[in-house]
Amino acid sequence: MSNLKYNEAMSRLEVILTELEEGKKSVDELSEMVKEAAELVKLCKSKLKSTEEDIQKAFDEA
Numbered sequence: 001m002s003n004l005k006y007n008e009a010m011s012r013l014e015v016i017l018t019e020l021e022e023g024k025k026s027v028d029e030l031s032e033m034v035k036e037a038a039e040l041v042k043l044c045k046s047k048l049k050s051t052e053e054d055i056q057k058a059f060d061e062a
Contacts, residue, residue: 001039006047009040016040 004012016037019025025033 001043004040004043006044009043009047013037013040013044 016033
């Protein structure tokens, strides 16, 4: 999962959210979806933090 790009992770999160809103999943499926969503959120936050650090470094060097 760590090889996903930010946009891909966000798209998957949107799919999961839509499926959760439909309410047609079993408890087991919901549990797996929530775990996957948590991992995707963690990945997105990490990518955003990395990008923020890269931007800050570029400004510091300028």
